Amino acid sequence: MYPSYYLVAKDQGEKDAVKSFHYALEAEKIHSDLFAQAKEAVDSGNDYDLKYVSVCEVCGHTVKDGTPDQCPICGASKDQFKEFRH
Numbered sequence: 001m002y003p004s005y006y007l008v009a010k011d012q013g014e015k016d017a018v019k020s021f022h023y024a025l026e027a028e029k030i031h032s033d034l035f036a037q038a039k040e041a042v043d044s045g046n047d048y049d050l051k052y053v054s055v056c057e058v059c060g061h062t063v064k065d066g067t068p069d070q071c072p073i074c075g076a077s078k079d080q081f082k083e084f085r086h
Helices: 002-011 015-043
Strands: 052-056 062-064 081-085
Touching (some): 002 015
Antiparallel strands (some): 052 081
């Protein structure tokens, strides 16, 4: 749905919506990859090796076992990431 929303927002000149949908599209690519890694581990009979995840509170970019100094999607600083540990 995000690609369609992005195109409509772009056609209508809604800059804030374009930015928001861009963030969502890029973050969902990462989420999909992390889900695939977890599914592969479970399908192999293993636990998913994960110490913690960091999520950018601006755009949703998610990083496994690390926190970047700057978000590669939106440019937010490290202090804009929230860490989730188990």
